Amino acid sequence: MSTKEILTLQFGHYSNFVGTHWWNLQDLSFQYNSSIPSEINHDVLYREGRTNKGEVTFTPRLLLVDLKGSLGSLSEECDLYEPKIDPSKAQINWHNNQVQVQQVGPSHSKNQFQQDLNDPNKCVLEQSYDFEKTTKVWSDFLYSRFHPRTIETIKEYQYCNENTPFDAFPLGSALWKTSQFIDDFSDKIRSYIEECDHFQGFHFLTDCTNAFSGLSSSCLEFIRDEYDRKSVLVLPVIPSYFSDNLISNDNEKSQSLINDSVRVINLALGFNQFNTNSSLFVPLSVGCKGWRQPGPKRVFKNLEYDNKMAYHSSAILAAALDTFTLKHRLKSxxxxxxxxxxxxxxxxxxxxxxxxxxxxxxxxxxxxxxxxDNYQEPLYHSITPNCDIGSRRLMQHITIRGIKEGQLKKPLDKAQKQRELPAYRANSIQEMMALYLAYTTDATANNVTVVQEALNVKSPFPQIFAKNIGKNGFISDHNRLSETRIDSIPLLAGLHSGSEIGEMLESLHTEARKIKINRFHQFAGGDIDRDDYEECLDNIFTLRENYEDSYLI
Structure with missing residues (x-):
């Protein structure tokens, strides 16, 4: 069967945190010397190439965008095809007294993990690194290797520059219109697609609380014009923590309120465009609220994570993303x-x-x-802000991974009371999960996917698991030793459509309706007036009406 390729686009620093974990997870799932072939068709998201030396490479079919100064020790061209040259060691034909080397911006030295990646004598997957202390940007824990055309840096805006922040939707849409950006970026899109034999569409991972909402929306509009028949899955990501929400005085409180309002406007404008031009969009965050402020973190019984740390929160979103996209990435x-x-x-x-x-x-x-049979809690926990997923009148795709068919039920000679259960007649994990969902959900269309491969969570994935989780990812009767790393875990993730999403959209509409957009110069001077904003809010409310509970499957 022919491979139907997908191109992934990532816009913004937090989306690149999520994306970095996602590509790391996929690289860790490669099976080079296994007698059991992988269930995953990596050709869907990866491309084969060759370096100038004729060496075969296998890199993500990926374009990512971030601000100047956000790459850390990673060069924009990466180092897979050509090693990065140290200017101090470069051979120059002029006399030393005639050459002056200038460094633009602060230097970012490689942490121990990045140094060990280039050491053939060290296996970073078996080592322990203190990423919680050394991670400043997403490239600090990047395990994957990228193609030279993967990274696009926005030269006009500096990462973490408070004087010229890239914070408002119009800044992103205006950047897209510049010939330098749109020509270069659209050429890269075409180059990737022209390499494909059976291209099917796009994964779109984007920040949506800042100007990347405008940039990705403009790119999405371009894609809809140029590749109208291709499917686009948009994944707007929302950080679970903003540093300006930590307030110590009245000035900081005032500025935080302004920043929160700007983020809400960006979200509303972005969601409107995602609804217009995508095939479907799935907002992601481990913050319960997500709009004006992320709110309290989502509580997961078997996870111990710091929601203020992007390295932690993005790992949870990446694990879900890697799992619920498996159905259209399987060989079978x-x-x-x-x-x-x-x-x-x-x-x-x-x-x-x-x-x-x-x-x-x-x-x-x-x-x-x-x-x-003994389960008393909800089978899944929402990672979409302001949305607690119910159990009736849903359309949902559930993917469960990491449980072998041999773990389905007890053998007949040891089953005892299990034999009396209706589910004992199930002969596969897919059949048993479908039966369980039929009993626990009402008037719901369930689609279940089963993958034998567990999620590989070796370094550089954070060890955010509760102490009662054993090395193989299952719950143990004894707490594991602190130095014992978990190699892999079973995981369930899902995509759901039901009336609760309408409540989420209504909450965003209510919050955005409170804001007088004319009071914010970032938008009033950026081709978005009051009428445009009102139309955007009306569109969100109309979308919300599609989720009325009178809808029947």
Whole structure:
């Protein structure tokens, strides 16, 4: 069966945090010397190439955008094809007294992890690194290798520059219109697509609380014009913490309120464009609220994470993203992005919620039937802001991974009371999960995907798991030793369409309606007037009406 390729686009610093974890996870899932072939078709998201020396490379089919100074020790051209030259060691034909080397911006030295990546005598997957202290930007924990045309840096704006912040939707849309940016970026898109034999569409991972909302919206409009028949899955990501929400005086409080309002406007304008030009969009955040402020963090029973740390929160989103996209990345499946949109966006319901259960709470030496029979909590936990997923009138795709068919149920000679359960007649994990969902949800269309491969969480994935999680990712009766790293975990993730998404959109509409956009110069002077904003809010409210509970499956 032919591979249907996907091009991934990433816009913004937090989306690149999520993306870095995602590409790391995929690289860790490669099986080079295994007798059991991988279930995942990596050609969907990766491309094969060759260096100038004729060496074969396998790199993500990826374009990412970030601000000047945001790459840390990573060069814009990367070092896979040509090693980065140290200016102090470069051979120059002039006399030394005639040459002056100037450094633009602060230097960012490689941490120990990045140094060890280039050391053939060290296996970074088996080492322990203090990423919590050394991670400043996403490249600090980047394990994957990128193609030279992957990275696009915005030269006009500096990362963490408070004097010229890249903070408002019009700044991003105006940047797209510049010939230097649109020509270069659109050429890179075409180059990737022309390499594909059966190109099917795009994964769109984007910040949506700052100007990247405007930049990605403009790029999305371009893609819809140029590649109208291709599917686009948009994944707007919202950080679970903003440093300006930590207030110590009245001036900081006033500025924080202004920043919160700007973020809400960016979200509303972005969601409106995502609804217009995407096949479906899935807002992601581990913050409960997400709009004016992220709010309290989502609580996951078997995770211990710091929501103020992008390195932690983005890892959870990446784990979910890697799992709920598996269905259209499996070798055994003909399922496509187009099919996903057709299943989840009926009656104009383009906004979709996401969920995760990480790690899936099955005990060591137990089985899935015993786990589900004793389960008292919700099967999944929302990672979409202002949206608590219900259990009725849903259309949902559930993916469970990391549980082997041999862990389905007890053998007949040891089953005892299990034999009396209706679920004991299930002969596969897919059948048992479908039966469980049929019992626990009402008037719901469930689509279950089962993947045997667990999620590989070796370094550089953060060790954010509770002490009762064993090395193999299952719940143990004893706490593991602090120096014991978890290699892999079972995981459940889902995509859901139901009335709760309408409540999420209503909450955003209510919050955005309170804001007088004319009071914000970032928008009033950027081709977005009051009428444009009102139209945007009306569109969001109209989208919200598509999720009325009177809708029947």
């Amino acid at each position: 499946s003909a399922f496509t992005l187009s099919d996903l949109g057709a299943d989840l966006t009926r009656s104009g319901r383009k906004a979709v919620a996401a969920s995760i259960n990480m790690p899936f709470p099955m005990k060591e030496n137990s089985d899935l039937l015993e786990c589900l």
